Amino acid sequence: MLTGMSERVLDKADGPAGGDPASAAGDMVTVHQVTRTYGRGETAVHALREVSFGVPRGELVALKGRSGSGKTTLLNVVGGLDRPDSGSVRVAGTELVGLGEKELLDLRRDHIGFVFQSFGLLPVLTAAENVGVPLRLRRTERGEREDRVALLLSLVGLEDHAAQRPGELSGGQQQRVAIARALANRPSLLLADEPTGQLDAETGRSVMELLRAVVHSQSVTALVATHDPQLLAIADRVLELRDGRIVPTE
Numbered sequence: 040m041l042t043g044m045s046e047r048v049l050d051k052a053d054g055p056a057g058g059d060p061a062s063a064a065g066d067m068v069t070v071h072q073v074t075r076t077y078g079r080g081e082t083a084v085h086a087l088r089e090v091s092f093g094v095p096r097g098e099l100v101a102l103k104g105r106s107g108s109g110k111t112t113l114l115n116v117v118g119g120l121d122r123p124d125s126g127s128v129r130v131a132g133t134e135l136v137g138l139g140e141k142e143l144l145d146l147r148r149d150h151i152g153f154v155f156q157s158f159g160l161l162p163v164l165t166a167a168e169n170v171g172v173p174l175r176l177r178r179t180e181r182g183e184r185e186d187r188v189a190l191l192l193s194l195v196g197l198e199d200h201a202a203q204r205p206g207e208l209s210g211g212q213q214q215r216v217a218i219a220r221a222l223a224n225r226p227s228l229l230l231a232d233e234p235t236g237q238l239d240a241e242t243g244r245s246v247m248e249l250l251r252a253v254v255h256s257q258s259v260t261a262l263v264a265t266h267d268p269q270l271l272a273i274a275d276r277v278l279e280l281r282d283g284r285i286v287p288t289e
């Protein structure tokens with residue numbers, strides 16, 4: 040069982056790095072009155088309208104909503120990849136609004152792991168090399184890097200596939216590599232955009248269960264956009280976006 044496996048492989052000492060900038064009891068993500076509009080005038084698209092919510096530390100929160108409801112925009116704003124027109128976004132205790140590009144880059148590198156629908160793996164690298172990319176970028180020493188990569192591949196159940204390239208792996212296995220890579224720098228926050236969107240229902244479910252196991256075993260917080268109804272049950276809580284607004288879920 041994945042939960043058991045991840046608990047065995049990663050102990051408490053393997054939690055988020057870089058200190059603990061937010062209070063233990065506080066939210067990992069706090070979004071307040073965030074608005075994001077693309078274009079202007081009659082053709083303006085209001086992707087986010089005065090969105091406010093918190094993501095409690097250590098929880099897996101699913102973000103649901105129809106196509107075009109603003110999920111990706113919200114993930115991009117929380118991940119510092121896009122800037123809101125107004126409002127406040129705090130991640131791990133840091134206000135993102137007003138940060139420069141270099142500071143946003145540092146925050147992403149130190150605190151945030153991204154998982155995308157399309158996996159985003161480098162096709163010429165092996166699974167192990169893909170997982171090691173963020174560690175190379177940080178100039179992590181080779182021995183430490185190899186140990187960490189082995190640990191992460193084991194966490195996602197791919198220890199026997201380390202030498203295979205993405206083209207030699209199934210979709211579910213590729214997404215597991217992408218999750219391992221997103222965890223390489225011990226992020227405190229995982230942001231995932233339709234991580235099961237390209238997978239069949241059964242594989243998608245197992246990837247989602249892996250995400251949940253990772254969240255619980257490593258004290259990572261996750262915000263996951265999905266419109267797959269059967270996956271929402273796995274989340275600790277569900278937020279719904281409709282036309283750029285958070286609406287109450289039933």
Ligand SMILES: Nc1ncnc2c1ncn2[C@@H]1O[C@H](COP(=O)(O)OP(=O)(O)OP(=O)(O)O)[C@@H](O)[C@H]1O
Nearest residue numbers: 077084085086104105106107108109110111112113
């Ligand atoms: N760069 C952009 N320029 C103009 N409009 C944009 C841009 N990015 C997003 N939008 C618009 O903002 C709205 C929200 O888009 P967003 O991608 O956040 O929705 P989504 O809920 O993630 O949809 P999907 O489930 O299809 O990925 C849409 O109407 C979209 O067309």
